Amino acid sequence: MPDISFVLNGKETSYAGSATERLLDVLHNSCCVAIGAVVGSCVVTLEGYRETERYAVMDKAFADVSAVQCGFCTPGMILAAEALLSKNPHPDETEIREGLSGNLCRCTGYNAIIRAVQKAAEEGNGLW
C-alpha cells in the first residue's frame, strides 16, 4: 500500500474541497475518510500524482493560463481535473464546470481554471 500523505486538512469539514485525494479512481475529501477505510486501496494524493506524465501536462496548462492566484485551491483543483479527465478525456466546458463544482476557489473566478483543464485535455491528448 502506498504512503498516504494528505494534501491539506480542510479544517475537519472539507467543504472547500482543497483537501482532496483520489481513492480507487474516485475523488474523495481526504479529511472525511477514516484511515481504516483505505486499508489495501490505492490512494493518490497530489504528492504522488506529481511524479506522473499527466501531472506535467496539467502543471504546464495551469501555469500557461495563470490558473493560480493564491494557490490554495490548486491541489484540489488539479486532482479534481485528473479525476474528470480520467473518466472523460475530452470534456466540454459544461462538463468541466460540473466536474470541478465540488471545489471552491475564491480568487480566480474559475474561468482560468476551466481554460487550464481544456488546455490540459488538448495537450495531453492520449494521456487520459
Add this chain to the structure above:
Amino acid sequence: MIELEIDTYTGCVKVLDALGIYDVGTPIDYNVLIGQMEGGFLQGIGFASIETMVYDRNGYIRNNNFSDYLIPTTLDVPNLRVLLHDSEYSEGPFGAKGAGELPLIGAPAAYLAAVEQALGGTRLNHVPFTAEDVVAVLAKEGKANA
C-alpha cells in the same frame, strides 16, 4: 453589467451574463491581472447574492464554515467576462494601478440594479439580496407566483 433572470416562484436568481470593464493602468502580468479581475468580480456577485454573514449577540460569526456560508462555485456564473481599459497611469510603477479591490466595488451595485429592474423598479438597498429577499419583495407587491 449584469443580466439576470428571476424565478418568481422560488426567488432564485440566475445570472445570464456578467461583463466587467476595469481601468487598470498598464497591466504588468496580463493573465494574472485578468484572473484577479474575474475572481474579484465573481466575489462581488457572491457578496451581492448569497454570502450572508450571521452574528450572534456577542459578535461571533455563526456561519463559520462553507456549508452555511455559501460562495459561488464553478456553476454559478458561467458567462463571466472581463475587459481591461489599458492606459498608462503616470503615478504608478511601470504605469500600473492597484488592481486588488477594483473588481469588487461595482459588482454588488450592478447586481442589485439588475434585480431592481427585474422586480419592476422597487428600490432595493442592501446586499446580500438573497432569494428570500426576492420572495419578500414579490409577496409584498402581490406578484409572487405562489
